Amino acid sequence: MKLKESLLSRRDFFTGLIYGSLGSVAAYLAYPVVRFLYYEKKLPLPKAVTITLADIEKLSLNSAVYFQYGYLPGILVRTEAGEVRAFSAKCTHLDCNVNYKPDTKTFHCACHDGYFDITGKNIAGPPPKPLLAFSVKQEGDVMVISHPEEGGAEAKKA
Numbered sequence: 001m002k003l004k005e006s007l008l009s010r011r012d013f014f015t016g017l018i019y020g021s022l023g024s025v026a027a028y029l030a031y032p033v034v035r036f037l038y039y040e041k042k043l044p045l046p047k048a049v050t051i052t053l054a055d056i057e058k059l060s061l062n063s064a065v066y067f068q069y070g071y072l073p074g075i076l077v078r079t080e081a082g083e084v085r086a087f088s089a090k091c092t093h094l095d096c097n098v099n100y101k102p103d104t105k106t107f108h109c110a111c112h113d114g115y116f117d118i119t120g121k122n123i124a125g126p127p128p129k130p131l132l133a134f135s136v137k138q139e140g141d142v143m144v145i146s147h148p149e150e151g152g153a154e155a156k157k158a
């Protein structure tokens with residue numbers, strides 16, 4: 001048996017296809033923005049993370065390594081004197097990740113050429129405030145890194 005006419009005209013089919021494709025592209029582009037604005041910032045941060053002293057001692061003096069503090073990227077620096085400092089690696093301008101430059105002992109944000117000194121203080125470029133500094137404390141054979149607003153006794157293995 002043959003239908004006399006289709007239930008959907010060719011025009012309706014292609015119109016639906018175009019709108020469906022545009023909707024998919026819009027969702028694809030909007031997802032990371034929505035996730036950034038609403039989802040990640042509502043995730044709870046851990047009370048603390050720990051890094052073993054053995055791992056820290058593998059780090060050369062005057063160098064840095066990234067670590068993860070919940071959803072926040074962190075950067076841990078071992079100064080020339082062997083002191084350990086930890087900061088959020090997110091630039092305070094527009095959230096790009098900073099990297100450590102041993103030659104100048106500064107943190108650099110390549111997005112808009114922002115600079116922070118070894119204490120995290122913004123010293124050049126557009127960053128409006130210092131890097132978020134984590135508190136670092138030695139407990140036995142681990143370094144406990146905690147958020148200034150979240151710090152507590154519960155530590156989670158990094």
Ligand code: FES
Pocket residue numbers: 091092093094095096109110111112113114125126127
């Ligand atoms: S995001 Fe770091 S200087 Fe703009």
